[in-house]
Amino acid sequence: MAVSESSIHKYELLDPDVRLMLQVRDDDAAAFEELVMRYQNRVIGILTHLTRKREQAEDLAQEVFLRVFRARKRYTPDAKFSTWLFTIANNVALNAKRTLARRREVNLGAGARDDDGPPALDQMALEASGLMPTRQLDKAERAQMVRLAIEALPERQRVALLLSKFENLSYVEIAETMEMTVQATKSLLSRARENLRAILEPYMRDGDSPMEAAGS
Amino acid sequence: MNDPNHQHDTTIDEELVAYLDGELDADAARRVAARLAEDAELRQKLEQHQRTWDLLDELPRTDVGEHFTQTTVEMVAVSVADQVDDASRRNSLRAKFGWLIGGGVAVAASLAGYALVASIVAAPNRQLVEDLRVIENLDAYRAVEDIEFLRALEREGLFALEVNDEL
Numbered sequence: 001m002a003v004s005e006s007s008i009h010k011y012e013l014l015d016p017d018v019r020l021m022l023q024v025r026d027d028d029a030a031a032f033e034e035l036v037m038r039y040q041n042r043v044i045g046i047l048t049h050l051t052r053k054r055e056q057a058e059d060l061a062q063e064v065f066l067r068v069f070r071a072r073k074r075y076t077p078d079a080k081f082s083t084w085l086f087t088i089a090n091n092v093a094l095n096a097k098r099t100l101a102r103r104r105e106v107n108l109g110a111g112a113r114d115d116d117g118p119p120a121l122d123q124m125a126l127e128a129s130g131l132m133p134t135r136q137l138d139k140a141e142r143a144q145m146v147r148l149a150i151e152a153l154p155e156r157q158r159v160a161l162l163l164s165k166f167e168n169l170s171y172v173e174i175a176e177t178m179e180m181t182v183q184a185t186k187s188l189l190s191r192a193r194e195n196l197r198a199i200l201e202p203y204m205r206d207g208d209s210p211m212e213a214a215g216s
Numbered sequence: 217m218n219d220p221n222h223q224h225d226t227t228i229d230e231e232l233v234a235y236l237d238g239e240l241d242a243d244a245a246r247r248v249a250a251r252l253a254e255d256a257e258l259r260q261k262l263e264q265h266q267r268t269w270d271l272l273d274e275l276p277r278t279d280v281g282e283h284f285t286q287t288t289v290e291m292v293a294v295s296v297a298d299q300v301d302d303a304s305r306r307n308s309l310r311a312k313f314g315w316l317i318g319g320g321v322a323v324a325a326s327l328a329g330y331a332l333v334a335s336i337v338a339a340p341n342r343q344l345v346e347d348l349r350v351i352e353n354l355d356a357y358r359a360v361e362d363i364e365f366l367r368a369l370e371r372e373g374l375f376a377l378e379v380n381d382e383l
Contacts, residue, residue: 029289029293032289032292033285033289036285036288036289037282037285040280040284040285040288041277041278041279041280042278044278044280044284045277045278048278058280058284061284061288062287062288062291062292065288065292066291066292066295069292069296070296070299139274142271142274143274143275143276146271146272146274146275147275150272150275164237165269165272166272170239171234171237171239186230186233186234186239187226187230189233189234189237190226190229190230190232190233190234193233193236193265193268193269194229194233196268196269197261197264197265197268200267200268200271201264201267201268204264204267204268204271
Protein backbone atom coordinates (compact mmCIF):
# COMPACT_ATOMS: atom_id res chain seq x y z
CA MET A 1 0.00 0.00 0.00
CA ALA A 2 1.31 3.44 -0.90
CA VAL A 3 2.07 5.69 2.04
CA SER A 4 1.99 9.43 1.58
CA GLU A 5 5.00 11.54 2.42
CA SER A 6 2.90 13.66 4.76
CA SER A 7 1.79 10.59 6.68
CA ILE A 8 5.40 9.45 7.08
CA HIS A 9 6.41 12.92 8.16
CA LYS A 10 3.55 13.04 10.69
CA TYR A 11 4.65 9.82 12.44
CA GLU A 12 8.25 10.95 12.37
CA LEU A 13 7.28 14.18 14.08
CA LEU A 14 4.83 12.79 16.61
CA ASP A 15 6.38 9.51 17.66
CA PRO A 16 9.83 9.64 19.27
CA ASP A 17 10.14 5.88 18.86
CA VAL A 18 9.69 6.28 15.12
CA ARG A 19 12.64 8.67 15.17
CA LEU A 20 14.66 6.11 17.16
CA MET A 21 13.77 3.40 14.66
CA LEU A 22 14.90 5.64 11.81
CA GLN A 23 18.26 5.90 13.60
CA VAL A 24 18.31 2.10 13.85
CA ARG A 25 17.67 2.03 10.11
CA ASP A 26 20.86 4.05 9.76
CA ASP A 27 22.71 1.34 11.76
CA ASP A 28 22.77 3.21 15.07
CA ALA A 29 23.32 0.41 17.62
CA ALA A 30 22.70 2.69 20.61
CA ALA A 31 19.27 3.61 19.23
CA PHE A 32 18.44 -0.08 18.89
CA GLU A 33 19.48 -0.73 22.49
CA GLU A 34 17.28 2.16 23.60
CA LEU A 35 14.30 0.72 21.74
CA VAL A 36 14.83 -2.70 23.29
CA MET A 37 14.99 -1.10 26.73
CA ARG A 38 11.82 0.89 26.11
CA TYR A 39 9.76 -2.00 24.83
CA GLN A 40 11.16 -5.20 26.31
CA ASN A 41 8.83 -5.31 29.31
CA ARG A 42 5.76 -4.54 27.25
CA VAL A 43 6.59 -7.10 24.58
CA ILE A 44 7.38 -9.79 27.14
CA GLY A 45 4.21 -8.88 29.07
CA ILE A 46 2.01 -9.39 26.02
CA LEU A 47 3.84 -12.52 24.93
CA THR A 48 3.60 -14.00 28.43
CA HIS A 49 -0.17 -13.67 28.27
CA LEU A 50 -0.20 -15.17 24.80
CA THR A 51 2.11 -18.11 25.48
CA ARG A 52 1.41 -18.53 29.21
CA LYS A 53 5.10 -19.24 29.68
CA ARG A 54 7.47 -16.54 30.79
CA GLU A 55 10.61 -18.26 29.55
CA GLN A 56 9.12 -18.84 26.11
CA ALA A 57 7.86 -15.25 26.09
CA GLU A 58 11.41 -13.98 26.66
CA ASP A 59 12.75 -16.15 23.83
CA LEU A 60 10.02 -14.90 21.52
CA ALA A 61 10.65 -11.30 22.58
CA GLN A 62 14.27 -11.71 21.49
CA GLU A 63 13.01 -13.10 18.19
CA VAL A 64 10.79 -10.01 17.85
CA PHE A 65 13.71 -7.63 18.39
CA LEU A 66 15.88 -9.64 16.02
CA ARG A 67 13.20 -9.27 13.35
CA VAL A 68 12.99 -5.55 14.04
CA PHE A 69 16.73 -5.22 13.51
CA ARG A 70 16.75 -7.36 10.39
CA ALA A 71 13.85 -5.37 8.92
CA ARG A 72 15.45 -2.01 9.71
CA LYS A 73 16.48 -1.19 6.15
CA ARG A 74 12.93 -1.73 4.91
CA TYR A 75 11.33 0.27 7.72
CA THR A 76 8.91 3.00 6.68
CA PRO A 77 7.19 5.04 9.38
CA ASP A 78 3.62 4.56 8.15
CA ALA A 79 2.22 3.94 11.65
CA LYS A 80 3.16 4.41 15.28
CA PHE A 81 6.27 2.41 16.11
CA SER A 82 4.39 0.41 18.73
CA THR A 83 1.79 -0.64 16.15
CA TRP A 84 4.54 -1.95 13.88
CA LEU A 85 6.33 -3.66 16.76
CA PHE A 86 3.23 -5.39 18.10
CA THR A 87 2.32 -6.55 14.60
CA ILE A 88 5.68 -8.32 14.54
CA ALA A 89 5.13 -9.64 18.08
CA ASN A 90 1.69 -10.94 17.12
CA ASN A 91 3.12 -12.69 14.05
CA VAL A 92 5.96 -14.22 16.06
CA ALA A 93 3.48 -15.49 18.67
CA LEU A 94 1.23 -16.95 15.95
CA ASN A 95 4.17 -18.70 14.29
CA ALA A 96 5.29 -20.12 17.62
CA LYS A 97 1.77 -21.35 18.27
CA ARG A 98 1.58 -23.03 14.85
CA THR A 99 4.94 -24.72 15.42
CA LEU A 100 3.76 -25.87 18.84
CA ALA A 101 0.48 -27.14 17.37
CA ARG A 102 2.34 -29.16 14.73
CA ARG A 103 4.61 -30.64 17.40
CA ARG A 104 1.59 -31.38 19.57
CA GLU A 105 -0.10 -33.20 16.69
CA VAL A 106 2.93 -35.45 16.43
CA ASN A 107 3.09 -35.94 20.19
CA LEU A 108 -0.61 -36.64 20.52
CA GLY A 109 -0.17 -39.32 17.90
CA ALA A 110 2.27 -40.89 20.33
CA GLY A 111 -0.20 -40.57 23.23
CA ALA A 112 1.24 -37.45 24.84
CA ARG A 113 -0.87 -35.25 27.09
CA ASP A 114 -1.89 -31.78 25.90
CA ASP A 115 -0.32 -29.41 28.41
CA ASP A 116 -0.10 -26.27 26.34
CA GLY A 117 -3.66 -25.58 25.26
CA PRO A 118 -5.82 -22.96 26.88
CA PRO A 119 -7.25 -24.04 30.20
CA ALA A 120 -10.86 -25.13 30.07
CA LEU A 121 -13.24 -22.80 31.84
CA ASP A 122 -14.13 -25.40 34.48
CA GLN A 123 -10.45 -26.08 35.15
CA MET A 124 -9.85 -22.36 35.41
CA ALA A 125 -12.76 -21.99 37.81
CA LEU A 126 -11.48 -24.80 39.96
CA GLU A 127 -8.04 -23.27 40.17
CA ALA A 128 -9.40 -19.84 40.92
CA SER A 129 -11.90 -21.02 43.51
CA GLY A 130 -9.04 -22.76 45.30
CA LEU A 131 -7.49 -19.34 45.66
CA MET A 132 -10.49 -17.99 47.48
CA PRO A 133 -11.12 -19.57 50.86
CA THR A 134 -12.92 -16.40 51.88
CA ARG A 135 -14.64 -13.71 49.88
CA GLN A 136 -11.78 -11.35 50.47
CA LEU A 137 -9.09 -11.54 47.89
CA ASP A 138 -5.65 -10.23 48.48
CA LYS A 139 -3.71 -8.59 45.71
CA ALA A 140 -1.77 -11.69 44.62
CA GLU A 141 -4.95 -13.73 44.47
CA ARG A 142 -6.74 -11.09 42.46
CA ALA A 143 -3.84 -10.99 40.06
CA GLN A 144 -3.96 -14.77 39.70
CA MET A 145 -7.71 -14.66 39.15
CA VAL A 146 -7.39 -12.01 36.46
CA ARG A 147 -4.56 -13.93 34.80
CA LEU A 148 -6.71 -17.05 34.65
CA ALA A 149 -9.65 -15.07 33.30
CA ILE A 150 -7.51 -13.61 30.52
CA GLU A 151 -6.12 -17.02 29.70
CA ALA A 152 -9.65 -18.36 29.36
CA LEU A 153 -10.40 -15.92 26.54
CA PRO A 154 -10.07 -17.08 22.94
CA GLU A 155 -6.69 -16.04 21.58
CA ARG A 156 -7.72 -13.21 19.27
CA GLN A 157 -9.94 -11.68 21.94
CA ARG A 158 -7.01 -11.91 24.34
CA VAL A 159 -4.60 -10.19 21.93
CA ALA A 160 -7.04 -7.38 21.19
CA LEU A 161 -7.83 -6.90 24.88
CA LEU A 162 -4.16 -6.77 25.89
CA LEU A 163 -3.28 -4.33 23.12
CA SER A 164 -6.18 -2.12 24.12
CA LYS A 165 -5.60 -2.24 27.86
CA PHE A 166 -1.83 -2.32 28.19
CA GLU A 167 -0.66 -0.70 25.00
CA ASN A 168 -3.44 1.86 24.75
CA LEU A 169 -3.76 1.12 21.06
CA SER A 170 -6.79 2.58 19.34
CA TYR A 171 -9.24 0.41 17.42
CA VAL A 172 -7.59 1.52 14.18
CA GLU A 173 -4.15 0.54 15.49
CA ILE A 174 -5.38 -2.81 16.81
CA ALA A 175 -7.00 -3.44 13.43
CA GLU A 176 -3.66 -2.75 11.72
CA THR A 177 -1.76 -4.92 14.17
CA MET A 178 -4.15 -7.85 13.84
CA GLU A 179 -4.78 -7.33 10.13
CA MET A 180 -8.53 -6.95 10.38
CA THR A 181 -11.13 -4.25 9.83
CA VAL A 182 -11.93 -1.62 12.43
CA GLN A 183 -15.51 -2.92 12.66
CA ALA A 184 -14.24 -6.46 13.26
CA THR A 185 -11.93 -5.08 15.95
CA LYS A 186 -14.86 -3.33 17.59
CA SER A 187 -16.84 -6.58 17.64
CA LEU A 188 -13.87 -8.60 18.87
CA LEU A 189 -13.18 -6.21 21.73
CA SER A 190 -16.83 -6.13 22.66
CA ARG A 191 -16.92 -9.92 22.89
CA ALA A 192 -13.65 -9.94 24.83
CA ARG A 193 -14.93 -7.42 27.36
CA GLU A 194 -18.24 -9.24 27.65
CA ASN A 195 -16.52 -12.59 28.27
CA LEU A 196 -14.18 -11.03 30.79
CA ARG A 197 -17.12 -9.45 32.58
CA ALA A 198 -18.98 -12.76 32.63
CA ILE A 199 -15.96 -14.55 34.12
CA LEU A 200 -14.87 -11.94 36.64
CA GLU A 201 -18.10 -10.34 37.79
CA PRO A 202 -19.21 -13.26 40.01
CA TYR A 203 -15.85 -13.11 41.81
CA MET A 204 -16.12 -9.42 42.32
CA ARG A 205 -19.70 -9.56 43.48
CA ASP A 206 -19.85 -12.68 45.64
CA GLY A 207 -16.48 -14.40 45.53
CA ASP A 208 -18.20 -17.19 43.59
CA SER A 209 -16.40 -19.14 40.93
CA PRO A 210 -17.67 -18.56 37.40
CA MET A 211 -19.04 -22.11 37.28
CA GLU A 212 -21.05 -21.57 40.44
CA ALA A 213 -22.37 -18.35 38.99
CA ALA A 214 -23.24 -20.11 35.74
CA GLY A 215 -25.08 -22.86 37.66
CA SER A 216 -27.14 -20.46 39.75
CA MET B 217 -30.60 -17.41 12.41
CA ASN B 218 -30.78 -13.61 12.27
CA ASP B 219 -32.53 -12.92 15.55
CA PRO B 220 -33.23 -9.15 15.50
CA ASN B 221 -33.13 -8.97 19.32
CA HIS B 222 -29.77 -10.69 19.43
CA GLN B 223 -28.48 -8.39 16.69
CA HIS B 224 -29.79 -5.40 18.63
CA ASP B 225 -28.10 -6.57 21.87
CA THR B 226 -24.82 -7.16 20.04
CA THR B 227 -24.92 -3.67 18.58
CA ILE B 228 -25.64 -2.13 21.96
CA ASP B 229 -22.84 -4.13 23.60
CA GLU B 230 -20.40 -3.01 20.91
CA GLU B 231 -21.48 0.59 21.25
CA LEU B 232 -21.21 0.41 25.03
CA VAL B 233 -17.65 -0.95 24.96
CA ALA B 234 -16.63 1.54 22.25
CA TYR B 235 -18.16 4.28 24.41
CA LEU B 236 -15.99 3.18 27.35
CA ASP B 237 -12.95 3.05 25.10
CA GLY B 238 -13.61 6.57 23.80
CA GLU B 239 -13.93 5.24 20.25
CA LEU B 240 -17.34 6.69 19.35
CA ASP B 241 -17.86 9.90 17.45
CA ALA B 242 -19.76 12.69 19.21
CA ASP B 243 -23.21 11.73 17.87
CA ALA B 244 -22.87 8.05 18.70
CA ALA B 245 -21.51 8.89 22.17
CA ARG B 246 -24.54 11.15 22.81
CA ARG B 247 -26.90 8.35 21.76
CA VAL B 248 -25.25 5.89 24.16
CA ALA B 249 -25.30 8.46 26.98
CA ALA B 250 -29.01 9.06 26.41
CA ARG B 251 -29.68 5.34 26.41
CA LEU B 252 -27.70 4.94 29.65
CA ALA B 253 -29.72 7.67 31.29
CA GLU B 254 -32.95 5.73 30.80
CA ASP B 255 -31.76 2.09 31.04
CA ALA B 256 -30.70 0.97 34.55
CA GLU B 257 -29.66 -2.48 33.30
CA LEU B 258 -27.34 -0.98 30.72
CA ARG B 259 -25.90 1.31 33.40
CA GLN B 260 -25.18 -1.72 35.57
CA LYS B 261 -23.47 -3.44 32.65
CA LEU B 262 -21.34 -0.36 32.06
CA GLU B 263 -20.26 -0.33 35.70
CA GLN B 264 -19.39 -4.02 35.57
CA HIS B 265 -17.36 -3.51 32.42
CA GLN B 266 -15.54 -0.66 34.11
CA ARG B 267 -14.81 -2.73 37.24
CA THR B 268 -13.46 -5.73 35.34
CA TRP B 269 -11.39 -3.39 33.16
CA ASP B 270 -9.87 -1.79 36.24
CA LEU B 271 -9.22 -5.22 37.68
CA LEU B 272 -6.77 -5.89 34.87
CA ASP B 273 -4.47 -3.40 36.59
CA GLU B 274 -3.94 -6.06 39.25
CA LEU B 275 -1.79 -8.02 36.88
CA PRO B 276 1.87 -7.80 37.83
CA ARG B 277 3.97 -5.73 35.46
CA THR B 278 6.87 -7.37 33.72
CA ASP B 279 10.30 -6.09 34.62
CA VAL B 280 13.18 -7.98 33.05
CA GLY B 281 15.81 -5.31 33.63
CA GLU B 282 19.05 -4.50 31.86
CA HIS B 283 20.27 -8.06 31.66
CA PHE B 284 17.60 -8.88 29.09
CA THR B 285 18.51 -5.77 27.08
CA GLN B 286 22.15 -6.77 27.09
CA THR B 287 21.56 -10.40 26.09
CA THR B 288 19.11 -9.33 23.39
CA VAL B 289 21.50 -6.81 21.86
CA GLU B 290 24.32 -9.38 22.02
CA MET B 291 22.12 -12.05 20.46
CA VAL B 292 21.16 -9.70 17.64
CA ALA B 293 24.80 -8.70 17.12
CA VAL B 294 25.90 -12.37 16.95
CA SER B 295 23.05 -13.21 14.59
CA VAL B 296 23.88 -10.29 12.31
CA ALA B 297 27.59 -11.21 12.40
CA ASP B 298 26.68 -14.79 11.41
CA GLN B 299 24.60 -13.39 8.61
CA VAL B 300 27.54 -11.29 7.43
CA ASP B 301 29.82 -14.38 7.63
CA ASP B 302 27.31 -16.38 5.60
CA ALA B 303 27.10 -13.61 3.05
CA SER B 304 30.89 -13.32 2.75
CA ARG B 305 31.15 -17.14 2.51
CA ARG B 306 28.62 -17.03 -0.30
CA ASN B 307 30.57 -14.23 -1.94
CA SER B 308 33.78 -16.20 -1.57
CA LEU B 309 32.16 -19.27 -3.16
CA ARG B 310 30.80 -17.06 -5.87
CA ALA B 311 34.32 -15.72 -6.40
CA LYS B 312 35.73 -19.27 -6.67
CA PHE B 313 33.02 -20.41 -9.02
CA GLY B 314 33.45 -17.11 -10.79
CA TRP B 315 37.01 -18.14 -11.68
CA LEU B 316 35.74 -21.45 -12.96
CA ILE B 317 32.99 -19.85 -14.97
CA GLY B 318 35.39 -17.19 -16.20
CA GLY B 319 37.88 -19.88 -17.19
CA GLY B 320 35.18 -21.82 -19.01
CA VAL B 321 34.05 -18.73 -20.85
CA ALA B 322 37.66 -17.93 -21.79
CA VAL B 323 38.23 -21.47 -23.16
CA ALA B 324 34.96 -21.36 -25.09
CA ALA B 325 35.85 -17.93 -26.46
CA SER B 326 39.28 -19.18 -27.48
CA LEU B 327 37.78 -22.16 -29.29
CA ALA B 328 35.21 -19.97 -31.01
CA GLY B 329 37.93 -17.51 -31.98
CA TYR B 330 40.10 -20.29 -33.32
CA ALA B 331 37.22 -21.66 -35.36
CA LEU B 332 36.44 -18.22 -36.71
CA VAL B 333 40.04 -17.45 -37.62
CA ALA B 334 40.45 -20.92 -39.09
CA SER B 335 37.39 -20.43 -41.23
CA ILE B 336 38.61 -17.01 -42.40
CA VAL B 337 42.05 -18.40 -43.15
CA ALA B 338 40.56 -21.44 -44.92
CA ALA B 339 38.25 -19.35 -47.07
CA PRO B 340 40.91 -18.25 -49.67
CA ASN B 341 42.13 -21.86 -49.97
CA ARG B 342 38.59 -22.99 -50.56
CA GLN B 343 38.26 -20.33 -53.22
CA LEU B 344 41.51 -21.52 -54.83
CA VAL B 345 40.22 -25.10 -54.97
CA GLU B 346 36.95 -23.97 -56.46
CA ASP B 347 38.80 -21.88 -59.08
CA LEU B 348 41.46 -24.53 -59.73
CA ARG B 349 40.11 -25.41 -63.17
CA VAL B 350 40.20 -21.81 -64.27
CA ILE B 351 43.67 -21.19 -62.82
CA GLU B 352 45.13 -24.26 -64.47
CA ASN B 353 43.73 -23.24 -67.85
CA LEU B 354 44.26 -19.53 -67.40
CA ASP B 355 46.87 -19.29 -70.19
CA ALA B 356 44.60 -21.13 -72.62
CA TYR B 357 41.62 -18.94 -71.65
CA ARG B 358 43.69 -15.81 -72.20
CA ALA B 359 44.65 -17.06 -75.69
CA VAL B 360 40.99 -17.50 -76.61
CA GLU B 361 39.27 -14.21 -76.93
CA ASP B 362 35.86 -15.57 -78.04
CA ILE B 363 33.68 -16.71 -75.16
CA GLU B 364 31.32 -18.48 -77.51
CA PHE B 365 34.17 -20.69 -78.64
CA LEU B 366 34.87 -21.65 -75.00
CA ARG B 367 31.24 -22.47 -74.41
CA ALA B 368 31.31 -24.69 -77.51
CA LEU B 369 34.31 -26.54 -76.08
CA GLU B 370 32.49 -26.97 -72.79
CA ARG B 371 29.45 -28.36 -74.59
CA GLU B 372 31.73 -30.84 -76.29
CA GLY B 373 32.69 -32.08 -72.77
CA LEU B 374 36.30 -31.04 -72.91
CA PHE B 375 36.42 -29.56 -69.39
CA ALA B 376 34.34 -32.31 -67.87
CA LEU B 377 36.89 -34.84 -69.00
CA GLU B 378 39.66 -32.89 -67.36
CA VAL B 379 37.76 -32.65 -64.08
CA ASN B 380 36.95 -36.35 -64.11
CA ASP B 381 40.60 -37.11 -64.66
CA GLU B 382 41.49 -35.01 -61.63
CA LEU B 383 38.87 -36.67 -59.45
